[in-house]
Amino acid sequence: MCVCLCMSLNLFTQSNLRIAESHSFNSILNQPTRYQQIMKRLIKRYVLKAQVDKENDEVNEGELKEIKQDISSLRYELLEDKSRATEELSFLIQKLSEKLKLGPTTRFYE
Numbered sequence: 643m644c645v646c647l648c649m650s651l652n653l654f655t656q657s658n659l660r661i662a663e664s665h666s667f668n669s670i671l672n673q674p675t676r677y678q679q680i681m682k683r684l685i686k687r688y689v690l691k692a693q694v695d696k697e698n699d700e701v702n703e704g705e706l707k708e709i710k711q712d713i714s715s716l717r718y719e720l721l722e723d724k725s726r727a728t729e730e731l732s733f734l735i736q737k738l739s740e741k742l743k744l745g746p747t748t749r750f751y752e
Contacts, residue, residue: 674682701709
């Protein structure tokens with residue numbers, strides 16, 4: 643009976659040892675490798691950088707209104723310059739017309 647009990651105890655101990663070894667082996671397999679950890683960090687870094695870049699690239703509403711105001715101001719400045727240039731051209735045409743009316747005896751390059 644003692645032999646039987648010892649054999650049973652031995653089998654029970656071996657069985658528990660196998661389960662423990664199997665459990666520790668599975669836990670080792672389930673732990674991420676150094677490569678997996680590095681890849682995970684790289685992916686996180688890439689995603690965060692992409693999010694920051696996207697946030698920096700977006701134009702907010704205030705900046706958009708400022709750009710519209712600048713375009714509007716430029717438009718009015720260009721219209722004003724065009725108006726001045728038209729007046730000056732009109733004046734030069736009138737002056738040329740008066741010189742041409744004076745006749746051929748008047749020197750053109752005065």
